[in-house]
Structures are given as C-alpha cells and as structure tokens.
Amino acid sequence: MASPSKKQQQKQPICHPKIMVRWWSKDTVAIVTGANKGIGYALVKRLAELGLSVVLTARDESKGSKAVNSLKELGLERNVCFCQLDISDPVSVRSFVSWFKSRFDGFDILVNNAAVCYNTMGENSIDHAETVINTNYYGSKLFTEAMLPFFHCSASTSRILNISSRLGTLDKLKNAKMKALLGDKETLSEERIDMVVNLFLQDVKEGIWKMQGWPEIWTDYSVSKLALNAYSQVLACKYEGVVSVNCFCPGFTQTSMTDGKGNHSADDAAEMAATIALLPPKALTTGKFYAGSTSRGVFSKL
Numbered sequence: 635m636a637s638p639s640k641k642q643q644q645k646q647p648i649c650h651p652k653i654m655v656r657w658w659s660k661d662t663v664a665i666v667t668g669a670n671k672g673i674g675y676a677l678v679k680r681l682a683e684l685g686l687s688v689v690l691t692a693r694d695e696s697k698g699s700k701a702v703n704s705l706k707e708l709g710l711e712r713n714v715c716f717c718q719l720d721i722s723d724p725v726s727v728r729s730f731v732s733w734f735k736s737r738f739d740g741f742d743i744l745v746n747n748a749a750v751c752y753n754t755m756g757e758n759s760i761d762h763a764e765t766v767i768n769t770n771y772y773g774s775k776l777f778t779e780a781m782l783p784f785f786h787c788s789a790s791t792s793r794i795l796n797i798s799s800r801l802g803t804l805d806k807l808k809n810a811k812m813k814a815l816l817g818d819k820e821t822l823s824e825e826r827i828d829m830v831v832n833l834f835l836q837d838v839k840e841g842i843w844k845m846q847g848w849p850e851i852w853t854d855y856s857v858s859k860l861a862l863n864a865y866s867q868v869l870a871c872k873y874e875g876v877v878s879v880n881c882f883c884p885g886f887t888q889t890s891m892t893d894g895k896g897n898h899s900a901d902d903a904a905e906m907a908a909t910i911a912l913l914p915p916k917a918l919t920t921g922k923f924y925a926g927s928t929s930r931g932v933f934s935k936l
C-alpha cells in the first residue's frame with residue numbers, strides 16, 4: 635500500500651483527547667489568559683479536571699473571581715487559583731509577575747488565549763484596529779516575555795500554546811511583499827513582524843488598507859493573528875530544545891466572540907486545545923500550527 639503523502643499525513647488527527655498519555659501531576663502548573671469565559675474558561679476547567687494546577691487569569695477582577703467560584707462549585711477548588719491580568723497593560727503584567735513569584739517556583743504551560751475582536755459575523759470594521767493589535771499580538775508577546783524566565787525549563791514539558799486562528803494563516807495574505815517578509819522562516823524576526831504590523835496600522839490610518847492585500851475577513855483580527863503566528867515561529871526557533879511553542883486554531887466555536895454561533899461548544903474546543911497543550915513529551919512538537927474541527931479532530935496544518 636502506498637504511504638500517505640505529506641499533505642495527507644498533516645491532515646491526520648493527532649490523537650484523541652480521551653486517550654492522552656498522562657505525564658503530568660498536580661505539580662504541573664498551567665497559566666491560561668482570558669479565562670473568565672469562552673474557550674479559556676473551558677480550558678482551565680478541562681486542565682483542572684485532568685489534575686493539573688491551573689492559574690485562571692482575567693482582566694476583570696470580579697468576572698475572574700466569579701469564574702473561579704463556579705469551578706469551585708464543580709469541586710475543582712484545589713486545582714485552580716485566580717489572579718487579575720490584563721495582557722495589554724504593562725502594570726497589570728508586572729503585578730501578575732510579583733503575585734506569581736510569591737506563590738510558585740515556576741510553571742510548565744502557558745496558554746495565550748486572551749483576545750478581542752470587535753467585528754460581528756459578516757462585518758469588517760477596522761475602527762478598533764489598534765486595540766486589536768495591541769491585545770492579540772503585543773499583549774500576548776508582552777505577557778510571554780514577562781513569564782519566560784519562570785518556566786521550569788524542561789525540554790520535554792515546558793510549552794507555550796498560542797490560541798490563534800486560521801484567519802491569520804499566510805494564505806489569507808494577498809500582498810506578495812508582506813507574504814514574502816513573513817514567509818521566510820530563515821530571516822523572520824520580531825523586528826520584521828513589528829514592521830509588518832506597523833505598515834498595516836499605517837494603511838488603516840491612511841484609509842488605504844482595503845487595497846493593500848491584507849486578509850479580507852475580520853482584517854484587523856486576522857493581521858493580529860498573522861503576527862501571533864509569526865511570533866510563535868520566531869520563539870519556537872529561539873527556544874528550540876528549551877520550550878516548545880505551538881499555535882492552535884479551535885475552529886468556529888460558540889462563544890461571545892462569534893455571538894454564540896459555531897460548529898461546536900467551548901468545551902469541545904477546550905478538549906482539543908488540551909490535547910495539544912498536553913502532548914506527550916515524546917510527541918512534543920514545536921513551531922506547529924494545529925487546527926481543530928469537530929468532524930476531523932485536531933490536525934497539523936504546518
């Protein structure tokens with residue numbers, strides 16, 4: 635029988651969440667951003683159910699406390715704790731770091747889940763482009779950089795999972811120059827990603843963004859995820875053998891970001907995200923973009 639092509643191999647499901655190899659313990663610490671609702675909340679719940687210690691973070695103190703209380707009602711109080719964190723606010727990031735240092739000697743898993751999108755389905759406004767870029771790209775970057783020194787730094791267990799989107803994959807970029815700039819893995823750098831993002835914001839300011847070949851659906855959000863994907867590549871390269879860095883797109887999920895529309899629930903998306911976040915040490919990848927779908931499970935696109 636002929637062996638599957640590279641493309642077929644990439645589309646085969648990674649593994650089923652229910653048959654994960656259990657390599658973690660209650661001393662394995664995971665941090666999830668933007669976890670007061672949606673996929674972030676469901677992921678904290680799933681990781682806590684699986685027996686990890688999870689730090690639930692939320693930018694709004696009262697929403698975060700409420701989320702933790704509802705997990706306590708599910709009997710997960712021993713596995714979950716809360717700290718306020720607005721990833722786009724350097725003061726909040728600094729105070730999270732002090733809080734964290736006073737309670738933990740390190741951590742193993744960072745899930746950059748927090749994000750904003752100001753468009754509803756079928757809409758494409760760029761009125762909040764700066765906030766979207768500052769949160770989804772620069773905010774995730776700011777928090778990652780602040781937390782990198784606190785990884786337990788075990789090549790087989792330390793990992794970052796950036797919750798991204800298929801809307802931000804390179805094929806959505808029609809601008810050949812930008813595509814070449816972001817597509818060349820050998821020369822890709824943080825400076826280059828920031829330059830591309832600045833060019834987008836400049837196009838927005840000048841009112842010419844529609845003509846420049848930027849992604850056509852939820853353009854500002856897509857550019858923010860394009861930048862996050864590229865940043866993940868840079869990090870994966872820089873920390874190869876130290877910390878694994880992958881991206882995961884949960885697919886069209888019923889959360890407030892999609893006005894409750896979607897092909898599956900936040901719990902389904904979290905189950906898939908947990909599979910990737912908890913890849914067994916022997917199967918741990920880096921620099922990959924995983925996508926999830928209810929019908930096909932989790933598969934690698936890159």
Ligand SMILES: NC(=O)c1ccc[n+]([C@@H]2O[C@H](COP(=O)([O-])OP(=O)(O)OC[C@H]3O[C@@H](n4cnc5c(N)ncnc54)[C@H](OP(=O)(O)O)[C@@H]3O)[C@@H](O)[C@H]2O)c1
Nearest residue numbers: 668670672673693720721722747748749886887889890891
């Ligand atoms: N839903 C989908 O179909 C879909 C598809 C592809 C990718 N994704 C990605 O999946 C992730 C989760 O999205 P979701 O669908 O669960 O959306 P969601 O329900 O809107 O949740 C987003 C979370 O991010 C938080 N957040 C926003 N800005 C923040 C900041 N500056 N600091 C800290 N937290 C912040 C929100 O807090 P507040 O409650 O305070 O606003 C909320 O907890 C996002 O990265 C999103 O891009 C979602």
